[in-house]
Amino acid sequence: MLSATLPSLSAGFVLPGDPSWDHARSGFNLTLDQHPAAVALPADARDVAAAVNYARAAGWRVAPQATGHNQGPLGDLEGTLLLNVSGLQEVRVDPGARRVRVGAGVKWERVVGRLNAYGLAGLHGSSPDVGIAGYSLGGGIGWLSRKYGMQANAVTAFELVLADGRLVRTDPDHHPDLFWALRGGGGNFGVVTAIEFEVKPVDQLYAGALFFEAERSGDMLDAWTALLPHLPEELMSWASIIHFPPIPDVPEFARGRSLAVIMAAHLGSEAEGRDLLAPLRALGPVRDTFAMVPPIVLSDLAMDPLDPLPFQLSHGLVDALPVDAMVAASETLTLVQFRHMGGALARETPGAGARATLPGEICAMALGVVMDEESGRAVRGALHAFDAALRPHRAGDYPNFVEEPSDASGFFAPGVWQRLREVKGRFDPTDLFAGNHHIPPA
Template identity: 80%
Template sequence: MLSATLPSLNAGFVLPGDPSWDHARSAFNLTLDQHPAAVALPADARDVAAAVAYARAAGLRVAPQGAAHNQGPLGNLEGTLLLNTSALQEVNVDPAARRVRVGAGVKWERVLGRLNAYGLAALHGSSPDVGVAGYSLGGGIGWLSRKFGLQSNAVTALELVTADGTLIRTDAEHDPDLFWALRGGGGSFGVVTAIEFEVQPLDRLYAGAMFFELDRAGDMLHTWHELLPEFPEELMSWASVIHFPPAPFVPEFARGRSLAIIMAAHLGAEAEGRDLLAPLRALGPVRDTFAMVPPIVLSDLAMDPLDPLPFRLTSALVDTLPVDELMTTIETAGPALTVAQFRHMGGAIARETPGAGARATLPGEICAMGLGVVMDEDGDAAVRGALAEFDAHLRPHRAGDYANFVEVPVDASAFFTPDVWTRLRAVKATYDPTDLFKGNHHVPPA
């Protein structure tokens, strides 16, 4: 039973037993079974402040949730108010200043078309369904990151409700330590209600995908890996092996097929892009979509699913890619390993810039990720086995982790250097000394 009188919110609260309870507590990953004490549905920042004040009075912790991605690290939500910010949907684009302000519930899909109309592009990731706020708080690796760095460092201001119920705006001049911590340090410091960030001028780029038959996957991965030292920062490339389901969201030519794929975005002329990728094209792709395109094409390039699904995931930042060992796992696991994906890192991702946030850079040459969709208990066992083997091959080459790809509760100190972790805990102690807020990768107060 909740021990304090519920405040009046425009959208209200959802409690266990209510008809909409199962929907309200659900996450994008359908393997999760979240059981918070209640779910708050604020309509604006004032509602968020009222919900935080209620939780504090009722002796509950607060776990913010926007687009409901990366909820697994929250773990047990007993005694926790799940604060769903999905109704905060303001989008404001200032093309002259190349700046965007969005509410905490906004997904990238609502931003990218507006930017495209002005010849602008954001540092978004692979899925337009992901929320801008959560993605940015955790770092943010996208198609333009080797040139422009992590999305967290493009953030210029955040508005949030702190543990005492105050709505504040933080930037480089106002509460600068908090501003630093929020840019890559996660959601443990308050409930973000709005976020402001810079975007890049970009009208056209050379981008697309080459699809290969599955039996060419090893050749494709070897060739791609050998090319990486030659690729300039203007080129971001991802290599994947995907077992596509026969589902409507999959492009018709790929439905039900298993394919090896090179996806890339090049900030430059078509001729230069073609030269850089020529050794891969020489392998004979069965489909090649590369062309000079507007940046909005990048939002769907990875063909990520937009609807919730049950999955398990492992990932690592690695210094090198053990292609032969990973190919053995990919071939043995078959469809149990739905996606094996490798993203080229380095460039601006590895280079710290003045005034950067808590997650200023990420280590490693490659971000490796394995994902398996889980449909039943037997399938779950097969997925777990395939991911464990995939992870075992990566372990000797591990350089670190990318928090937004870590889907289970872990000690978040491993994501940061000791000095950064000490500073994050000090900021937490200043703004949330009683540990009211439960971020998906938790930072405890000093």
């Protein structure tokens, strides 16, 4: 009965029982099983509006999604239309103006190479597989963030379909409150169909990784944390302990090995970069890949997994690192990673969005792959120990790294939260849109 009244989207609706149902409802984290009422696969903004109008009339909610990299916070999708925007694949680069316009389904991998050819770089993060929309709506911390801040604040315009089905453009001159809310408030206000953003001139930079045997993890983290106060904001470094799986996606020398790794990107010369990183190099890495490189190298410097996998994740923004506890947790977890924060991430710029800054000196993140019940128990235990050790040092949360349904009021200062709720009340009073971290209408 439903299908008879469904709008005719170019790419269609997928309903339970359809042969492509399992594929259409799948996301990036294979431990999570999304069960929406239906999945819409629009091909353009008109399709998006038709799907939103249909869902509203049917009494469903609408959950926008691009890649499913942050599906956990959505929780139960009963009575919800999963609106998958991955068909919106427009990409336009204006190198002279240093501006990019992309459809809401575009992943960073489609943009970094084109920008690189013009000596430009976007403020992407660790994985080329992440969608620009979800990343930008929640904040976006990447290799250039200590110098240039979060991607959310590099956005110059969004186009989106509102709860009443209207397609609008938001920028500093059009619906400025909505433009403010979208830059940090996530998918709570409508379905974004296109994003425009600024990119930065980066021809070459000093970047790479120092790899150490995992037994040196404690020494590496001690040296790294001691060095942080002396690093300029042109240098972004991440320290990780990684158990690399023995799969072809992993560079050959690291395949199947456990390694402690410093990765960094320095917007400056090789001589400066070498000087700044000298205390870490003095520890004697087993491999050193640093060199002057074009910005495209940042796209997979972190060697993130590109294919969906079953995992549990935890994180915290902290002011200090309990090194011994982190090394202990790393024995069970596939990845523990620490990103140097501060610089432009801690500085509010005029005209910034709702996610203007992030607190903390370090963004700590841990991920455990869950293959069965036993590994699930072990990962839960290690994540629990990781969280407990970080608790005394916690400065806040980074919502894009929060993987379960949460009370989002804790992610914002009280005045920002109140304003977000008022904007939500004005543009989505019936709470049609289920964003990755729920903001209820005022």
